[in-house]
Amino acid sequence: MRAFWQRLIKKEDPSVYEDKDSHLPRVLKVKDFLALGVGTIVSTTIFTLPGVVAATHAGPAVALSCLVAAIVAGLVAFAYAEMAAAMPFAGSAYSWINVVFGEVFGWIAGWALLAEYFIAVAFVASGLSANFRGLLATFSVHMPNALANPMGTNGGIVDIIAVVVMVLVGLLLSRGLSNAARVENILVVLKVIAILAFVGIGLTAIHIENLTPFIPKFHLNADGTAFGGWQGIYAGVSMIFLAYIGFDSIAANSAEAKDPEKTMPRGIIGSLIIAVILFVSVSLVLVGMFDYHKYANNAAPVGWALTQAGHPMAAIVIEAVAVIGMFTALIGMMMAGSRLLYSFGRDGMLPKFLGKLNHNHLPNNALLTLTIIGVVIGAFFPFEFLAQLISAGTLIAFMFVALGIYRLRPREGKDIANPAFKMPFYPVLPAIAFLGALAVFMGLDIQAKLYSGIWFVIGLVIYLTYGIRHSALADKKK
Template structure:
């Protein structure tokens, strides 16, 4: 037991990470990180969750759920900005926690993020497939049922479109991050433009009577969840929070940033600010166009609202660009997830070939493994199952990072550099951010928490029987 605790608290030397990551090309600037962040955060969720959460939990007050979730995400983003500025290494929370808490705690944080990225890549690919098929079906393009959905879902055996989009993104990223960033920048501009078109056109159909009462009276839904009152707003926060987790994908690529002390904070905080504004705008317009009860069970509320307000052409254009927007999220999640797996291989906690770079100095072994696992999940498991699991692992990593500020701050200017950004109101704000992330986690679906617990038990066993012994040999 003493040896296990000693290994868990053995801190990594940041100079070792600098040396190992030195071969990664530093080609990403603020604009690239803003595009990665907005492309990942403003994704599937913005076109689906505002209507769904309004109907199930919050009514017109869905915007308050989005704002409250954004406040928690913003507090965590402050911690991420300071960490990534002081410790610009691949792997984000995994690498940071290794430096400030030790190897075992870094493993736990990284294991949580591995689950997020495996599931998130599959989740977005599955959602993109469903939306693309819905868009193409009126044009006469329809795949056989066996090839159009995950196993056991609507007569499906395998989702070939989900497989195809993951392969396309993997090929694009295997050619280099600068090429991927150029594609991402262009697609994000299109997506933001489509969202702004919806807000402007939809605003002309707002009826202020749809906002009354803004916070409906509380009641319990048939499934036991809350609707209305502060309880409904809180239930909405836990459902919505997955919308904001994408800023971790920026931090995971810190080793490939130009001037990371400035680039990382601006990319993380800037992309989150843009996302909050867009989510709030869509939420307010959507519940103003039609009474929130119209969005019950509606998987495409934005397109539905535009069509029923007399704008079918705008609805088609916005939905088409929404599919493109999901492609940008897939790029961001795949890029970040492959860098996290590379970090595990770099540190020998998983097989060392994951930490090897190819002739272009790219971690393509890690990219291939991530893509294979995501293809399996996205092609076989249905979208609704994947959606329940995305947030849990990330929130655990978020809690580690907020507490990590207390270990980081005393070392800044000593054995660690002074970061270009510091979390304000220290030491109060890191604790508030931790409590906020914990409260959101406690509000998650019971099944999501159960599966997360099983994943962590498996992860601890992998560390005890493989990871800690592999690093012993390295030492």
Template structure:
């Protein structure tokens, strides 16, 4: 059966050699850090503190990081053995078969479509907040998605997604260079916020550090911390975008582990520091419903000019995240077309050796989603697809290790404490998935039903894996 027919390592390797190998360690660190530290760091700490965990929101970030870190070890090893476009989709196709690979890839496709739209919407919200500080306001019809606050289309979201796609269209190396510059600015702004915020911290804002649990609202206690994990988890999905571009790495056996694990480590440190400073500056309850807590906290503390600067840099950071997500999503669509799971034109490379058709498909779909669907709706859906892929990759380690050095290359990086860590990664991902909002799980279920239909009607009949 095509569903369990495993893909050929050599065929993938030869096909993806047509892609330019231009990305180095700095490019991957920039794209990884830029993708992870994007919309989430400027929005989620205050909201989760106010609605779920209080000052203990830092524990929510750390628990989410532990689960993501367990999976990141597996990603790092797999990407050195199989430096293919499409990351989890291609890996699972080699390890378990065409159908399983399609399910993992279809889950990731949802992540990229929604994540690009989500970050585009976040960019628009922050940019409009900045314009408001300068006494300029967008017309209602062009300021919000259809049916939201009198809006017809979110014009800024539409434009920023289109511009990011244009930068990626120029080539992965251009996107990498732009990412490096903007990530340096963003990290610098975050460090400035941390050091400035430390000067106005009030110790009583940390008391009690873990507020008592309220059964009626779900706020506080251990359950509040755990509820925060499911909302925060989307902050750590960015390292998958590094793996998705591994076919364009100059030296994947070195660059991939450093890029994946390095960017995650940097993100954890910055997330934790920003969170602790934020809840120390003002009472956590004051951040309720605040979509721009970092800028707000600075303004209320008397640093108005710095607040404006941070808003500008926040948007720059979100643009880097868009570059990473657009790069990764277009490469996944290319992989689908490469294998015949979607029409072959999606997998065609242009004269420069770039998957422009996949990029066009991603751009159009993301623009429609980001310009016409509300930010809050997108936020509920973004983690589900990623977690499914994380489960597959964690379990895939049990199929990968026995084949290394035999029909697959030896790994230049080995996941430690095998088989314990991959098992914990899979279990942790399942637990976080179970903690997602019911609407997010329903959305994921509908998306997978659609994926099964697409596979049955098209992919199973046109897939090239079974012909190898």
């Protein structure tokens, strides 16, 4: 039994990852990571979640839910920044935890993140589809239900728009990160301009009475979930938090960063700061324009609010730019998810063809696999089902990374590089980051916890029946 446990916690040598990932071209700069982070964090969710959370949990205090979620994410982002600067390996938390805690813990963290990327790719594509169809509707163009909705939802068979956008982004990424980064940078600028335009126009249509009481009185919704009070804000935090998990997509691409000691901390922390400012601004303006009850079950609240406020042309332009800008989140998620799958294949934890690079040193086998899985999920599973499942896996990985700082710090300057950036207020802040992520996880919907538990069991079975025997560490002497 002791020998089996020793095998489970066997650690990977960081120099092995440095060697394996050395073939990936280092082409990404700080501006690319800022664009990648902002593009991924400020995704479909900024145009949908503030209205949904306001209507179902927090009322006008949705801005506080955004702020608290950002604080927790910021604490974890400090840990991510130090990890990424010290160990700029593909696969982010999976590779780091493999080095500092051992293989089984690396697998758990990586498997949890894999759920995020599989579902997030589909979630973003579904959100883009919903907003694009909303835009078409303003021109009285309506797609048939069979092609507009996933199977089993409102007469749907397949969400064809979600399928098309995932395939297009997959083709773009298959040509290399330099091209994708250029497209990402341009689209992020357009999206931020669209958000600022909405905020500017929305400020002229705010009615103060819609913001009072700022924290509604607490009661239970019909489904037993909390509304109002600090309980409602807390419930909102757990929903909003999925918006901020995008900084993991920066870390997952750290093996392709120029001067990662500088680019990774600046990209991770900088993008999160920009994102929280935009989120809080949109939340306050959105609920200030109309009573928050009106945003219930509204998949495109930004365009709806502008139209109802008498700015139909602005709604069309901003929604059009917003839809185009949603490609940025899809680019970021598919980049990061394919690098995580590549890492699993690189280490033999999943079939090794996933870890193969093509003649341009790109992990296109992993990219193709991610695209196919994303298409299946996004085309056939409903939007609401996807939304509640993303945060759980990421929060598990976040908790591992926060605790991992305690294992990383003693090894810095020895077998692991001594990074220029370090998490401040050590050893207190890593513990607070862990507790914050745990608190958000505990506030998740019971279904999200249930499905994450099922995903964990499936992952453990795959590890014990395949990963542990085919892993690169299995060939090394104990």
